[in-house]
Amino acid sequence: MTKEGKAGAVVPAMGTPGDPMGIAMDEARAAAARGEVPVGAVLLGPDGAVLARAGNAVEAGHDAAAHAEMLVMRAAARRLGTPRLVDCTLVVTLEPCPMCAAAAVHFRIGRIVFGAYDPKGGGVDHGPRLFDRRECLHRPEWVGGVREREASALLRDFFAARRGP
Numbered sequence: 001m002t003k004e005g006k007a008g009a010v011v012p013a014m015g016t017p018g019d020p021m022g023i024a025m026d027e028a029r030a031a032a033a034r035g036e037v038p039v040g041a042v043l044l045g046p047d048g049a050v051l052a053r054a055g056n057a058v059e060a061g062h063d064a065a066a067h068a069e070m071l072v073m074r075a076a077a078r079r080l081g082t083p084r085l086v087d088c089t090l091v092v093t094l095e096p097c098p099m100c101a102a103a104a105v106h107f108r109i110g111r112i113v114f115g116a117y118d119p120k121g122g123g124v125d126h127g128p129r130l131f132d133r134r135e136c137l138h139r140p141e142w143v144g145g146v147r148e149r150e151a152s153a154l155l156r157d158f159f160a161a162r163r164g165p
């Protein structure tokens with residue numbers, strides 16, 4: 001079910017050609033093929049243009065912080081020449097973890113659109129619920145559950161294959 005952190009959050013057109021969630025899922029699938037946990041992300045500029053896209057690169061880079069969200073926020077900031085991604089949208093296949101949610105605050109992300117909920121590892125609608133905390137300095141709008149079934153299936157299939165038949 002789709003849930004919103006703030007009323008009126010803008011969701012980019014999903015399910016259309018060039019759909020950012022579709023791009024994020026392609027990145028997630030590519031990550032799985034590299035042996036990474038299949039999470040993909042896209043960073044959209046204020047005009048909706050794709051500034052960065054990436055999948056998890058934890059194993060490849062020996063970097064436990066190389067979550068897809070971290071990679072696209074850093075890449076977009078470098079591209080724009082500013083650490084503040086005001087009015088930018090982070091689209092990601094899985095609910096961001098507390099680390100990525102906190103980074104989104106630091107990067108001043110305007111809104112977050114995510115696919116699957118993550119009751120165990122999420123930090124937006126689960127766990128610390130970072131943006132709901134009084135001390136949170138910047139609260140991105142967020143929408144969760146966008147193409148949730150496909151997004152969950154990506155992870156489920158990956159872990160089922162790892163466990164073997």
Ligand SMILES: [Zn+2]
Nearest residue numbers: 067097099100
């Ligand atoms: Zn993360």
